[in-house]
Amino acid sequence: MASRIARLIPPVLLAGALAGCSGIKEVPYDHGGSAPVKTIGLLPPAMSTKRPAVVLASTVGNSFGLVGALVNGAMRSAREDRMEALFTAQHYDVNAEFENDLQATLEAHGYKVVRVAATRQKTDFLEQYPSAAGTEIDAYLDVADVQYGFLSAGMGSSNPYRPTIDFKCKLVRASDKSLLMQEEIAYNPLNAKDGKVTLPPDPAYAFVDDDTLNADPPKTREAFDTALRQSTDAVGNLLR
Amino acid sequence: MMAKRSVPGLLLAFVLAGCSHPPPVLSLNGRTCDRSPNLAKAAPLAAPGSSDVSQTVEFQATGACLDTESGPALYAAFALPAATQPYILEVKARDQQAQLAGGDGYSLPAPHLTLLDAAGKPVRELRAPDFIYRGNGASVLVRLHAEERFVLIASDPTLVGQKQSRITESMDYHFARLATWTTGNENQNDYVFSHAGTVVVKLSTVGEAPKS
Numbered sequence: 001m002a003s004r005i006a007r008l009i010p011p012v013l014l015a016g017a018l019a020g021c022s023g024i025k026e027v028p029y030d031h032g033g034s035a036p037v038k039t040i041g042l043l044p045p046a047m048s049t050k051r052p053a054v055v056l057a058s059t060v061g062n063s064f065g066l067v068g069a070l071v072n073g074a075m076r077s078a079r080e081d082r083m084e085a086l087f088t089a090q091h092y093d094v095n096a097e098f099e100n101d102l103q104a105t106l107e108a109h110g111y112k113v114v115r116v117a118a119t120r121q122k123t124d125f126l127e128q129y130p131s132a133a134g135t136e137i138d139a140y141l142d143v144a145d146v147q148y149g150f151l152s153a154g155m156g157s158s159n160p161y162r163p164t165i166d167f168k169c170k171l172v173r174a175s176d177k178s179l180l181m182q183e184e185i186a187y188n189p190l191n192a193k194d195g196k197v198t199l200p201p202d203p204a205y206a207f208v209d210d211d212t213l214n215a216d217p218p219k220t221r222e223a224f225d226t227a228l229r230q231s232t233d234a235v236g237n238l239l240r
Numbered sequence: 241m242m243a244k245r246s247v248p249g250l251l252l253a254f255v256l257a258g259c260s261h262p263p264p265v266l267s268l269n270g271r272t273c274d275r276s277p278n279l280a281k282a283a284p285l286a287a288p289g290s291s292d293v294s295q296t297v298e299f300q301a302t303g304a305c306l307d308t309e310s311g312p313a314l315y316a317a318f319a320l321p322a323a324t325q326p327y328i329l330e331v332k333a334r335d336q337q338a339q340l341a342g343g344d345g346y347s348l349p350a351p352h353l354t355l356l357d358a359a360g361k362p363v364r365e366l367r368a369p370d371f372i373y374r375g376n377g378a379s380v381l382v383r384l385h386a387e388e389r390f391v392l393i394a395s396d397p398t399l400v401g402q403k404q405s406r407i408t409e410s411m412d413y414h415f416a417r418l419a420t421w422t423t424g425n426e427n428q429n430d431y432v433f434s435h436a437g438t439v440v441v442k443l444s445t446v447g448e449a450p451k452s
Contacts, residue, residue: 027446028328028381057411058424153409154424162407179446190409190424194375200406203428237372
C-alpha cells in the first residue's frame with residue numbers, strides 16, 4: 001500500500017502544481033456599483049514560478065516511482081535551463097511584461113493606473129494593502145500565485161508544447177479594503193477546473209518537442225507574449 | 241421466431257443508441273410560444289446562507305418557449321430572494337457531448353440572461369460576450385442589485401448554430417494492481433450553440449471563505 005501511494009505522489013504533485021490549488025471563491029466586479037472605481041493601484045504580481053516551467057505532464061517515468069520521478073525531474077530541469085536561457089537571450093522579462101500588459105488592459109477599459117511598490121513575503125495575495133491616504137487610488141489590483149511556462153499533455157507530436165499561465169487576482173477597495181472582485185485565470189490549463197476562467201491556447205503556436213520549442217526563439221517568445229496578453233486581457237474583461 | 245431473430249438486432253440498436261449523443265437543437269420552428277414570460281410560475285430561489293443554493297434546469301426542445309424579437313427561445317424564470325445582503329448570481333451553460341454535422345463534438349446552451357424588477361420590467365441584460373468559459377461550460381457571475389427580483393434565462397436565437405473550437409489539455413490517472421500510470425492528451429473540440437442543454441443557476445453570498 002505504501003509503495004502504491006509513493007507511486008502516486010509525483011503525478012499528483014505535478015497536476016496540483018499545474019492546476020493551481022488555491023480554490024478561491026469567485027466574486028464578480030459590480031461595474032454599476034455605488035462607488036465606482038476610477039483609479040487602480042497596480043501592485044507588482046506575485047510570481048510563484050521563478051523561471052518558465054517546461055512541463056511534459058505525462059511521461060513513462062511517472063510509472064516508475066521515485067527513480068522515474070528523479071529522472072523526470074532532471075529532464076524537466078534541463079528543459080527549463082534552456083527556456084530560461086532563451087528568455088534571457090530574448091531580453092524577455094516576464095514580470096515587467098506582465099505588469100505592462102495589466103496596465104495596458106486596465107487603461108483600455110478606461111481606468112487610470114498608478115503603479116504601487118510592495119514587498120511580498122509570499123506568493124499569495126498581500127495580507128495588508130498600502131495606505132491610499134493622499135493618493136487618488138480607489139482600489140488595488142493584487143495578482144498572485146502566478147505560474148507560467150510551456151505545457152505538453154503527453155508524449156508524441158499530437159501533444160505539442162503550448163504556453164500555459166495560471167494566476168489569481170483580486171480588486172480591493174482602498175478605503176475599507178472590501179473585496180470588489182476575485183477570480184482565477186488559467187490559460188491552457190491541464191484538466192481545466194470548474195470555476196476558473198479558462199482560456200484556450202492560440203492554435204497558431206504549437207511546438208512538437210523541446211527542440212522545436214528552442215529552434216526559433218523569437219517565435220517562442222511571441223507565443224508566450226501572446227498568451228500573456230490574452231491572460232491579462234481577461235483581467236480587463238472581468239472589470240468591464 | 242421472428243421475435244427471437246430480432247433480439248440481437250434490437251440489442252445492437254440499443255447499444256448504438258446508448259453510444260451516440262443527441263444533436264444540438266438548432267430550431268424551434270413550429271412551436272407555439274408564450275408572448276411574454278410567465279413570471280407567476282417562476283421557481284423561487286432560496287436565499288443562500290452558509291452554503292450556496294443551486295438549481296439545475298434541463299432546457300429541452302419541448303420545454304417552455306418564448307417569442308422574442310429574434311425568434312422563438314426556450315426559457316426558464318426564477319424568483320430571486322429579497323436582497324438582505326449582497327448576493328452573487330451565477331448562471332452556467334454546461335457543455336455536453338453531442339453529435340455535430342462533422343462528427344462528435346459538444347453542444348452548449350446559447351445563453352441570454354435578463355434580470356427583471358418586481359413588476360417584470362427588464363433592468364439588466366447579459367448575453368454571450370458576458371459569459372466566460374470556466375472549466376466545463378460558459379458562465380456569467382453578477383452581483384444582484386436590490387431591485388432585481390426575477391431572473392429570466394433564455395436561449396439566444398441569434399447565437400444558436402454558431403460554432404467555436406477550443407484546444408484542451410488533459411491527463412488521466414490509471415491504476416492497476418501493481419502499477420499506476422498517466423496518459424495525457426490534447427484535444428481540439430468543436431462546440432455548437434444550441435437552444436437545449438443543461439443550465440445551472442446558483443446563488444451565493446459575497447465572502448472570502450475558501451471553497452470546501
